[in-house]
Amino acid sequence: MTRAGFLIARTLRHEDALMRLSVPQDDLLDDLAGRDVALVGNARALADKDQGAKIDAADTVIRINRAPMPAAASHGTRTDWLALATRLGDADRARIAPDRILWMSPKRKRLDWASASSDGFYLHPLAAHRALRDRFGAPPTTGAMMIDLLMRSRLRSLTLHGFDFFASLSLSGRRTAGQVPHDFAAERAMVETLRDRDGRLRIA
Structure with a gap:
């Protein structure tokens, strides 16, 4: 697809055309088979911990949105995959330097050509978000979308870093829990249930 074709498909919400830019979900998940994965959230509390070395030691390091990394000691330095639901500026793209971008938001009009045309690009299906x-x-x-997705793979382990379900707010903004449209108690319950049922999931 050309850039012009992408812009038309995005504007007219031609989901089938946009999905053709994506690697199949099964192929994405197959890339994680047997791997130890670190999913790095943006909780402010992570900045006070020394988890950077453990993050960078994972086989695959996945970060979220603008992926603030205030210090290597707390956050590590590697980014293999970047899960996005927001526009990413050129400076942040260069700083994070992900090997693969996953667009998780149902808001397709925010998706940019640089991400959509990148190697290994993945577009999360609208049905998964709705579920x-x-x-x-x-x-x-x-x-939450990433945890739900990753646990469908044959990864060896998934360790969550920087996830406290907004108890310490986010490094990427100043909004409180009441100012964002998410149900963090429900998401915590989902994660705790998954952890209790599946020993591959760990919360650092």
């Missing part, structure tokens, strides 16, 4: 939205009674966070 979690209906489960929570609120739009899911990018983190």
